[in-house]
Amino acid sequence: MIFAIDEINQNSNILPNITLGFKIFDPCYSASRALQGTIWMLGKVKSVPNYNCKFQERLSAIIGAFLSTSSLPVARLLGLYHHPQISHASSISLFSNKLMFPSFLRNVPNDNFQSTALAQLLIHFGWTWVGIVASDNDFGQLGSQNLKREITQTESCIEFLEVIPTQNSRPSILKIAAMLKKSTANAIILYTTIENLMPLMEEVFVHNISGKVWISITSWSVSSDISKKEFLQLFEGSIGFALHSGEIPGFKQFLYSIHPSLSPDDIFIKTFWEQAFGCKWQDNETSQTSKLSEEKKGIHCTGEEKLEDLAVSIYDVYNFRFTLSTYKSVYATAQALHDMFTCKPGSGPFYNRSCANYSDNIQPWQLLHYIRNVYFKTDAGEEVFFDKNGDPPTLYDILNWQLYPNGSGRYVKVGYFDNLAKGGKKIIINDTAILWSKSHNQVPRSVCSESCPPGYRNVVRQGQPNCCFYCSLCSKGEIANQSDMAFCIRCPDDQWSSDTRERCFPKTIEFLTYEESLGVTLTSAAFVCTFITACILCIFFRFRETPIVKANNRDLSFLLLVSLMLCTMFCLMFIGQPTKINCMLRQTSFGIIFSTSISCILAKTITVVIAFNATKPNSKLKKWVGSKLPNSIVASCCLIQVIMFAVWLTAFPPFPEQDLKSKDENIVIQCNEGSNIAFWCMLGYMGFLASISFVVAFLARKLPDTFNEAKFITFSMLVCISVWMSFVPAYLSTKGKYMVAVEIFAIISSTFGLLGCIFFPKCYIIITKPHMNTRDYLLGRRM
Incomplete structure (x- = not known):
C-alpha cells in the first residue's frame, strides 16, 4: 500500500497537485478490533459512532480487512454511511449482497x-x-x-x-x-x-x-x-x-531497498528484520518479543544483511497475490478520486448532471459511485473493474x-x-x-469404488452415497460404452450387444438359404422326393394298361402323383429370401395342390366302397360307378380350398417382414401370413379331408383286397395325420427359418408317406412280379 501511494503521489498523470496519505490499523485477526479501528479511522472520538468533535483528515476509502470475519462488521458499519470499502482478501459470497453491504467492493473473487x-x-x-x-x-x-x-x-x-x-x-x-x-x-x-x-x-x-x-x-x-x-x-x-x-513493475526493487535506517519511524521493519535473519537489535525493544531459538539469541543484527539472500519461502518478491490485490485496491481508489476531481460541471453523474464539490467535505456516497464505475489497466496490462455486485473478474x-x-x-x-x-x-x-508426494507415483486415487469398465453399470450400494457402488454386467441387448455409467443403453431394434456389452453391432439377417446345411438337406430331400414321384409316374404311365394301374381309377392315380410331385417341387418356394410374390404364392399353391392330393385319395376311397357295394343285387350305388363321382369329389373339395384362398389373398394377403424381436442376435426375414386364422383354416381343412379319408378307408379295410386300396389308404392317412399333428406343436415352438424347415419337412414326410403306403407296393408288383399284374391272375385269386 505504501509503495502504491508513493507511486501515485509521484505520478503527475493521476491526482496532480493532490497528495494521498494513509492510516494503518492492525486488527490482529479480531473482528472487534477491526470495528474499533474503523471507528477510529472515521474520526469518531473515543469510538463513539455518529459523533465527531473536531475536524479530521479526509478519509477517502478503507482498504481491508484481510479476514472475512473482520470485514463483516466493518462492512455493516460502513454501509450505513455508504463509505467505500475495498477488501484485498475477504472473499465470502455474502458480500455480494448489495442490500446488506451497499458500499463493499473487493479485488478478490467471490x-x-x-x-x-x-x-x-x-x-x-x-x-x-x-x-x-x-x-x-x-x-x-x-x-x-x-x-x-x-x-x-x-x-x-x-x-x-x-x-x-x-x-x-x-x-x-x-x-x-x-x-x-x-x-x-x-x-x-x-x-x-x-x-x-x-x-x-x-x-x-x-x-x-x-x-x-x-x-x-x-x-x-x-x-x-x-x-x-x-x-x-x-x-x-x-x-x-x-x-x-x-507483476507490479518496480515493486521487487522497492522490497529489496527496504532498510531500518531508511525508515526509522516504521514500527514493522526492525521486527521483520529480526525474524527474517534470526538476529536481534541491541537497542530494539522488539527483540525481547522476537521468536528466536535459543541458539540464535546471541546473534546481533548489523544492518549489513542483504534481503536478496533470503529464501523465496521467507521473502517472496516474485509472486504477488494479496499484494497485487492491495495494489489494485489503492489504485482503484486513486483512479476514482481522479475521475471525480476531473468531472466537468454539467456532465456529472449526480442530480442535474452536477459534479462532487471537492472544495467542501466530499460525501462518501459520491466517491462510492466513481469507485463502482472505475475501469483502468495497470502498468502490467491487467484490467481493473467491478461488476454490479462489487466483484472483480475471477x-x-x-x-x-x-x-x-x-x-x-x-x-x-x-x-x-x-x-x-x-x-x-x-x-x-x-x-x-505436478509433483505428487513420494507415496504416489501418479495421480492419487480418491474414490469410494473403483470405476466400472465399459460394459458394466454402477449399482449403488444400499444405504451409501451414489459414489459407492458395485459393477453389474449389462443385460443382453444393452451396452455401456463408457466407464461408470449409471444405466445401460438399449441397442436399437436392428442391432445387438457384443459379448462384452461395450458396443452394438448390426444383427445378422436370417432366413433359410440354399447355401446352409439345413437348406441343402431339405432341397436335396425335395429333389429326391420329386424324382421318386416322377419315376413312379413314369412306371404307371408305362404300365397304364395293366390291371393294377387301371384298378381304382387310373386317372385319379395320375392326378395324385402329379399333385404330390408338385407339392415337393413347391417346397423350394419356402427356401430363399422371402419376397412379396413368394409369400403370397407359397402357402396358397401348397394348400391347393395338397388339398388336391387328399381329395384324390378321398375319391379313391369312396370309389372302392361304392365299387364293392354296387356288386350287390338291386344296389342303388350302381349309378355312381364310373369317373363322374370321383371327379366331382376332387373338383368340389379343391373349389372350397380355392374360395378360402381367394378370400385370404383379397382380405389379408401375406407379405414379407423383418422380425426384430423373436431372436436376440438375428433379424429374421419371414413371411407374415397376413391372417393366422386363414392359415390355420387352410391346415384344418386339409386335416378334415384327411380324417374323412382315414375313416372311410378304415371302415373299408376288410373288403376283398384284390382291387382294394383301403388298407394302403388307411396306413397312408394315418402317416399323414400323424405328421401334421406333430407339425402343429413343432411349428408353434420354433422361430425364424426353423418354422419354414418344419413345414418343408412335414410336406416331404407326408408325401413320402403317401408314396410309400399307396404306390410302392404297386410298383413292387409291377417291376418284380409281372405275373401278378394280369387280369387272369387277379380274377383267379377272386375265384
Missing part, C-alpha cells in the same frame, strides 16, 4: 467461484470421494456449504464435513485428526483460515497421517506458515488455488507444493481457473508439471 473451481479440480483428477474440513465461522460455513452443493452437482460424494471450532479446543482437533486417519478419502479440502488450520496440521503431523492430498484454498495456500520445516513433508504434493499473481492460479531433495520446498504454478475464459473450458492444468 468464494462461489472458488467452490466451482474446486469442483472442477476434483473432476479433472477423477476425485469423486472427498472430505472437507471447514472453519467454524462465516467464511468456513458459507464456503463449505457452497462447496458441498457444487460437488454434489458434479455427482461426486463427500465422505465427511468436519468443522474446526473457533476456540481450537484440543478434543475437537483430536477428533478431526482421528477422522482423517481412518478416512478412505485421499483428497481432503481444507476450507479454513490459516489460524484455524495450523493447530489441526500440528496434530496431523504428530499422528503421522500420510497419503492424503491436501487441497488448499486462497486463504492459506501461500501462507508462510506452511513453509515451516515440520510442514514441508506434510504438504508435499498438495494442490489448490491461490489468487492470481501478477482468475485463480493453481499451485502445487513441491519438495526437493535438498529439503527445500516451494509452490509452483501448474494451471489456472478463468471464469470468463472463452470456449467454455474454465480450468487449465499442466499435469506434467
